[in-house]
Amino acid sequence: MSLYVWQDTLQYHLLEVLESHNCECQSCPKERNPERRAIIDASPAPFLSRGSAAPKEAYQWWKSLQHTPQDVDYFMKTVDRLFQIFPPSPDFFKPSPDNCRSCAVVGNSGNLLGSHYGPLIDFHKIVIRINKAPTEGYEEDVGTKTTHHVMYPESAVNLANTTHLVFFSFKMRDLEWLLRSFDPANNKGQSGRRGNKDLVMIINPAFMKYVNDMWIHKRGYYPSTGFMVLILSLVVCDEVSVFGFGPGSDGNWHHYYEKGNVVQRGTGPHSRTDEYNIIEDLHKKKTIRLYNGTNKPTNEKSNDKRP
Template sequence: MRVQFKMLIALLAVTTIGVFLTASYSGWIELKMPSSCRCEKCFSEEDVFLNQHLNRSIEPFLSATTKLTEDEYNWWRHLQRNRHNFNYFKATLDKLFKIISPTPVLEKSKTEGCRTCAVVGNSVNLKGSRYGPLIDFQDIVIRINQGPTKGFEEDVGSRTTHRVMYPESGSVLDNSTHLVMFIFKIRDLEWLLGSFLTGTSGKPVNPRANKDLVMVLNPAFMKYVHQKWLGKKGKYPSTGFMTLISALHICDEVHAFGFGADSNGSWSHYWQPMKSKKFKTGNHPGKQEYAAIDKLANENTIYFYKGN
């Protein structure tokens, strides 16, 4: 009888630990292994272009347990000529993950098994589009850099659940918005770490967002997008394109807005007057990125709203 009682206690202990671990890591497990899609249009074997390029084994965002290789780090380091070695990078990450959540966190979708995402770019083609209500309707609304909503709600919506940024495009977020940090150099990590370091009062010195809602792009994911999706064209992918590809990894249904030029060929932003008709996409392979987005749309893998 005593043996049976001890076995029962041991079984209960194992079950309790299992439940705890499942609850603790469910957010990241959901990122890597999405539940069965229940959307009207789900990713499938019919999405030829997607399946030729998508690699779900690549983690889009870093966690405390991410195994980044030194080769992947060296590819990323040379983008901005970082002088710090791999050990310094890992030590900086270790400090950061003692402050922010050790695993990226996503909210649950309104409909179980169907997480819908709006990826909102900054193209001038959003002006007069009246996409605002459709953007706000999605579970997750990801905005890029400093793209504003105030005064443009009718065209771009008012909700923001995730804001992609790096120091040069940084802004202070409210307590409910995820800071999605795109790191291009070691100083970007140091900047983020410095945002949450505490002073003598015990409070962060220069808080940028809720420390529990921070997500950091994986340098290996940046390399994967550049090589697999863009065939090594350009120096590195644009922030907008990497955001869109990351959405394919974390969402069941993707709606893309504000990408590409307008009908007159302008690459300006929707909140700024056009500075020059000769404005190009810099180090980013704009034509290849737009062609990839267009291909995903033509195969009905994503919903692509081209605006005006």
């Protein structure tokens, strides 16, 4: 792609985002689909907070994911210990008529390679990255900005002191790992803190069950982390742009930072096809903007002036 073609493409994308800000969130894209709006509004609190309790049904579902043996009382005691370390309630940008919460959800698909989406991603107020998600060496395609980083123990990386850690737990040991990582008294040979303890946000198991039940309708064993993050963004953001989801240009599922690591569609505990079909439908209904590695968003028309 020539420099001039790239500059024109970047200007097109930035103009699209800027035009959406002219309304100052008075008419957010997700408001255009009443059916989806009702589902979004049905979300439980997405983050745990001090004193919050997971409904018994939600806990039993979460417990079954990795065959957690502990009961809900043990879960609540562990959560109480966590909130002796972390802030009592999660810190997220509050809605305001003067503050448009534009979010870029950045997945790890190989379709990011060669996309030149970096500047566009960094233009968003909130940039959410998932799991390993390196930026060094890939800045032109994935950007450099990270305000929120999603992880669980097996995908943990060290974060900058200004980056929010959005923690997904799939079993009790994950919460115990988080406790050990940030509590020196419980740190037995671990590498220690992964980020700023004042910026830790723990996903509510009830939210995970909500995504499983109301969005993918219990297809697959449980939703992928990336898909749950996308739905999270619909709940907490005003405008959502999605990058790095879906297969690469060769049709295979692989990460942009891994060579030859190909994941076939539909393998593992997640229903990749169903999830991606929902993502494409959200784009078609103009609830999100989906960038799939081509020069323009999928299904884009040259005269489209979407807010």
